[in-house]
Amino acid sequence: MAKAVNCPCGEVIKADTDDELVRLVQTHGKDVHQQEVSREDAMAMAQPVE
Numbered sequence: 804m805a806k807a808v809n810c811p812c813g814e815v816i817k818a819d820t821d822d823e824l825v826r827l828v829q830t831h832g833k834d835v836h837q838q839e840v841s842r843e844d845a846m847a848m849a850q851p852v853e
């Protein structure tokens with residue numbers, strides 16, 4: 804099932820798999836927010852996409 808993370812900065816990160824979503828969220832966190840994001844944090848923010 805596709806999932807999405809709504810970042811507080813307004814960016815919406817979507818992916819078809821958990822692994823891909825975690826990777827994209829971690830990359831976004833590092834590049835945009837200079838922040839390390841754990842897999843647990845990324846999945847905690849993930850919401851199913853309708």
Ligand SMILES: [Zn+2]
Nearest residue numbers: 810812814835
């Ligand atoms: Zn962001």
